[in-house]
Amino acid sequence: MLLQLFLKELTLELRRKAVISGLALYLFSTAFICYLSFSLKQNQITPLVWSSLFWVTILFSVINTVAKSFIGEKKGREIYYYSIASPADILLSKMLYNFLLISILTLIGWLLFALLLHNPLTDHTLFGVTLLLAALGFSSSLTMLSALAAKANHSNILMAVLSFPVVISVLLIVIKITKNCIDGLDRSVSYPDLITLLAINCLVAAASYLLFPYIWRS
């Protein structure tokens, strides 16, 4: 069931390409604005500025990406899912799908930033792993919040308000590791942070898994 739901998400997404290309364009526009606002003063983009611009861009594109996973759903279709699948399957399939989408999005974001600005990173493998872990953290916390926000009025505003405090702990650690990657520190320095990030992901994912049935029931 889980796999079928996951494949359904993927097929639906590929069928209406407007949404996914819209997201790609959103990311590109933001990266381009970053590039234009510095235009000729590229040398002023210190590693710290690069990292903050990068993560702000990624954060907002990711919130917009995940928000649509429940907010866009039609009422009738939700009742249909409710009758054929367990809440756990639905949540996990959406989480998995969002993880895939966010990973691709962050990788594209990285490429764009490397292309338009520059690439200050020295340890690419570690940064890649960090991106994946961050994607896992974002997908596990935001999928659940999107379901929560979808039930309320003014969903889009609420999504940003609710998610900011929850993803901030992931973001803080990720920014710290990014700094390590830029400075080219030894990998053993970043291991404790990576493990903490993984632990936070597990915590948030477990909380979402336990709480989702209560949201889904209404």
Next chain:
Amino acid sequence: MKTWAKILSVVLLVYTIVAGFLFTVPRLNIVNESIRSLYFHVPMWFGMIALFTVSLVYSILYLNKPSFKRDTYAVEFVHAGILLNLLGLTTGMIWANYTWGSPWHGDPKQNGAAIALLIYLAYFVLRGSIENEDQKARLSAVYNIFAYAAMIPLLFIIPRMTSSMHPGNGGNPGFNAYDLDSNMRLVFYPAVLGWGLLGTWIATLRVRVRLLNDRLLNLNNE
């Protein structure tokens, strides 16, 4: 709340204020007299965590078996927790102004406390944007539990991993180093209890008002 607990709270707080300002404290560099903040600032955080935890327990109970009373308890304990959070931030800023030189110093603990405040303000935004009462109670209970889980790393793990000037972090003397003479303990523990009881008192009063309002509404409808 029982009457003896209210009297105890008042007595303990009067004792905290009198003893906190008059008793001798260890002389330490930089911190000096501002060490007395330990009697006011630190117990407020203990109280805040305790109140948020009570709210968490009521949210879990609510999901287990929904009732208006449990929802009311969860909301009002968050209200009281936010009050203690604001007081804790304010006392911390007064202390930081004299010890660190500026009220907001970007310390991990300070940022963590501010983000905790944002989490619980978002809780009220969520409550405000749902009209159906049952759905409001259930969804906000879910968010309360979720936010509490997200707050733990923020308050207890990340500040310990980053360097910080806050006492008790990064090689700075914490509580244990301060009370070389155990005089401070004599005031500190009653202070923790006193502030905690005060928070609970405020919360239970607000719960009673809300429950009475609800009853009044039901009577009017009949």
